[in-house]
Amino acid sequence: MSDIPLNNIHAQRDVIGDEIDEAIARVIAHGRYIMGPEVAEFEAAMAAQVGDDNVQAIACANGTDALVLAYHALGLQPGDAVICPSFTFVATAEAVAALGGVPVFADVEDGGYNLSAASVRRAAKMATARGMTVRGICAVDLFGLPASYGSLQEVASELGCWLVADAAQSFGASVDGQRVGSLASVTTTSFFPAKPLGCYGDGGMVFTTDGAIADRLRSLRIHGKGSDKYDNVEVGYNSRLDTLQAAVLLPKLRQLEEEVAARQRIAERYSAGLADAVTAPLVPAGYRSAWAQYTIVTEVRDEVQSALTAAGIGSAIYYPKPLHQQTGYSHFDSADSELDRTEWLTPRVLSLPMFPYLEDSEIDRVVETVRSVVDAST
Ligand SMILES: *Cc1c(COP(=O)(O)O)cnc(C)c1O
Numbered sequence: 001m002s003d004i005p006l007n008n009i010h011a012q013r014d015v016i017g018d019e020i021d022e023a024i025a026r027v028i029a030h031g032r033y034i035m036g037p038e039v040a041e042f043e044a045a046m047a048a049q050v051g052d053d054n055v056q057a058i059a060c061a062n063g064t065d066a067l068v069l070a071y072h073a074l075g076l077q078p079g080d081a082v083i084c085p086s087f088t089f090v091a092t093a094e095a096v097a098a099l100g101g102v103p104v105f106a107d108v109e110d111g112g113y114n115l116s117a118a119s120v121r122r123a124a125k126m127a128t129a130r131g132m133t134v135r136g137i138c139a140v141d142l143f144g145l146p147a148s149y150g151s152l153q154e155v156a157s158e159l160g161c162w163l164v165a166d167a168a169q170s171f172g173a174s175v176d177g178q179r180v181g182s183l184a185s186v187t188t189t190s191f192f193p194a195k196p197l198g199c200y201g202d203g204g205m206v207f208t209t210d211g212a213i214a215d216r217l218r219s220l221r222i223h224g225k226g227s228d229k230y231d232n233v234e235v236g237y238n239s240r241l242d243t244l245q246a247a248v249l250l251p252k253l254r255q256l257e258e259e260v261a262a263r264q265r266i267a268e269r270y271s272a273g274l275a276d277a278v279t280a281p282l283v284p285a286g287y288r289s290a291w292a293q294y295t296i297v298t299e300v301r302d303e304v305q306s307a308l309t310a311a312g313i314g315s316a317i318y319y320p321k322p323l324h325q326q327t328g329y330s331h332f333d334s335a336d337s338e339l340d341r342t343e344w345l346t347p348r349v350l351s352l353p354m355f356p357y358l359e360d361s362e363i364d365r366v367v368e369t370v371r372s373v374v375d376a377s378t
Contacts (some may be wrong), residue, residue, distance in 0.1 A: 075135070085140055108345070164245070180290070222236065301317075
């Protein structure tokens with residue numbers, strides 16, 4: 001039997017590989033590798049995809065830079081606190097610390113993987129008591145599901161701070177028909193190859209409804225440029241999206257809706273086969289996930305992973321160590337002495353194969369293998 005990988009970014013080439021290769025060839029022919037016409041074309045296509053006329057899309061070098069640029073444009077100052085989940089990829093907090101800010105870790109919601117508004121309130125109280133200014137909140141749409149922006153925006157308004165959406169895993173998702181990119185006033189995403197919308201290298205983007213922030217982002221990504229690139233109005237970055245990557249992303253973006261729908265069907269088939277054996281991912285009413293990952297919770301996680309590996313099936317643990325326990329980050333404060341839900345999830349989560357071209361027979365094999373362990377253990 002053939003192996004089933006966790007992700008197969010090559011499978012899409014059977015569908016749009018020729019289109020992508022032609023797009024790459026066009027860039028090589030015109031030779032405008034930096035800020036070539038495909039970059040603006042891709043930014044316009046992404047803003048249109050979000051579907052909110054007030055949203056501007058600013059491309060940059062990667063999803064981590066997107067966060068750094070966003071925090072910088074929002075005015076993050078050294079010593080300022082930004083509350084973020086500990087149950088996330090390191091970049092969320094790294095970008096805060098890179099600017100001299102102080103990440104403060106909060107827990108995730110019961111029954112979910114995303115930032116808890118109640119925990120954010122506790123984190124803010126703690127940070128304020130320690131003399132820090134809470135400048136912002138960064139929510140993460142973990143595994144592709146948008147965070148609870150309604151309740152998080154309420155907390156942000158109470159605290160008088162900004163709310164950034166780290167949507168590195170969720171471009172293509174929505175809440176009540178409102179798409180990722182417009183769920184917060186500033187949203188970042190990543191085009192790392194394994195993300196739902198990935199390129200052939202590194203890439204990232206910031207979305208914002210704030211015209212002044214959009215202008216500042218366009219300056220910051222090109223060395224803090226003013227009227228031209230040899231006029232430098234502030235200290236910035238070299239963080240542009242390569243023209244080649246924009247060209248690769250244009251046909252991939254046209255395929256995205258269909259691919260998110262395919263991921264949705266795969267997730268439903270997984271849940272139908274697994275929901276009575278493990279904790280399947282919860283998608284609240286009105287939410288549409290981009291299904292970057294399909295992540296289960298089980299008491300026999302390590303045994304399930306061993307069985308999958310033995311059966312030639314890929315899986316992954318996102319994330320093996322939460323940020324508040326990482327060597328480089330454990331000196332930062334957390335909302336509570338322990339982040340209960342985060343620490344409970346960490347030894348129990350397992351992400352199963354998920355990509356739009358997974359076949360039903362493959363999904364069924366994954367389900368059978370997971371069940372062979374879980375059913376025997378109960
Ligand atoms: C991938 C990811 C990032 C960083 O994106 P890069 O393009 O790899 O820099 C940031 N946040 C989250 C939640 C991610 O999954």
